[in-house]
Amino acid sequence: MKIAIMGAMPEEVAPILEKLGEYSTIEYAGNKYYEATYKGVELVIAYSKIGKVFSTLTATTMIEHFGATKLLFSGVAGAISPELKVGDLIVATKLSQHDLDITAFGHPFGYVPEGAVFVEADEAMIAMSKEVATEMGKTIREGIIATGDQFVANEERKNWIGKEFGADALEMEGGSVAVVCDALSVPFFILRAISDAADMDASFSFDEFLETSAVESAEFVMKMVDRLVAA
Ligand code: 4EZ
Numbered sequence: 001m002k003i004a005i006m007g008a009m010p011e012e013v014a015p016i017l018e019k020l021g022e023y024s025t026i027e028y029a030g031n032k033y034y035e036a037t038y039k040g041v042e043l044v045i046a047y048s049k050i051g052k053v054f055s056t057l058t059a060t061t062m063i064e065h066f067g068a069t070k071l072l073f074s075g076v077a078g079a080i081s082p083e084l085k086v087g088d089l090i091v092a093t094k095l096s097q098h099d100l101d102i103t104a105f106g107h108p109f110g111y112v113p114e115g116a117v118f119v120e121a122d123e124a125m126i127a128m129s130k131e132v133a134t135e136m137g138k139t140i141r142e143g144i145i146a147t148g149d150q151f152v153a154n155e156e157r158k159n160w161i162g163k164e165f166g167a168d169a170l171e172m173e174g175g176s177v178a179v180v181c182d183a184l185s186v187p188f189f190i191l192r193a194i195s196d197a198a199d200m201d202a203s204f205s206f207d208e209f210l211e212t213s214a215v216e217s218a219e220f221v222m223k224m225v226d227r228l229v230a231a
Helices: 010-020 052-064 123-136 155-165 174-183 202-230
Strands: 002-007 024-028 031-038 041-047 070-079 089-097 140-147 169-171 188-196
Touching (some): 010 041, 070 202, 089 123, 089 202, 123 188, 123 202, 188 202
Parallel strands (some): 002 041, 002 070, 140 169
16 A cells, blocks of 8 residues: 555645655656655655646556555645535535537536546545544545636636536646546545635635635644544
């Protein structure tokens, strides 16, 4: 077993590297990858840079080049569901690409031939996350995450994504990481802590809460890793 832990931004992986303390740095394909042995299990950690293309490259590299056999994503997201507040954790049950559009040919949003609107995350890790939440005394919500190459700061766009995909949160990497892991048969887990409400105040809220929410997510993901290495 080799576990990949990825984020999109430096702030999203910094708390994980801090917890590990010692790691080696490898430069590959325009990014830095960090390798460590944690409680006897090999880890590879990286932030991809923002968006579907960079996250696709990083997830693929972690699996194909570094040999990761499980992948956990930690980061922040914009809330769609009004029940999700800043700092709250959401685990993706399934993910979609909200900006994928060949509807001109009669296909649904998020769909291309031989693909699927939704990609499902690993059920075993979702179940494990419930146990971890109970153990930590935290509430986590399961839901649908919609991904696209847009920072959504617009109520109308947010509501459309919520309606069209039944999505509870949105971000810019989960859906592409899901496609990669699904295609390569690598179980994956996508966790996000809310940083904003994807509305007109989103950029300010994001700037204010990126670090604290990233820490919330990272701490939870490391508890997941603790379980995985103990199993
Ligand atoms: C993308 N990430 C945001 C990157 C923002 C600014 C320099 C998560 C996210 C997000 N994505 C948090 N809130 C969001 C929102 N409202 N729309 C899209 O994964 C980079």
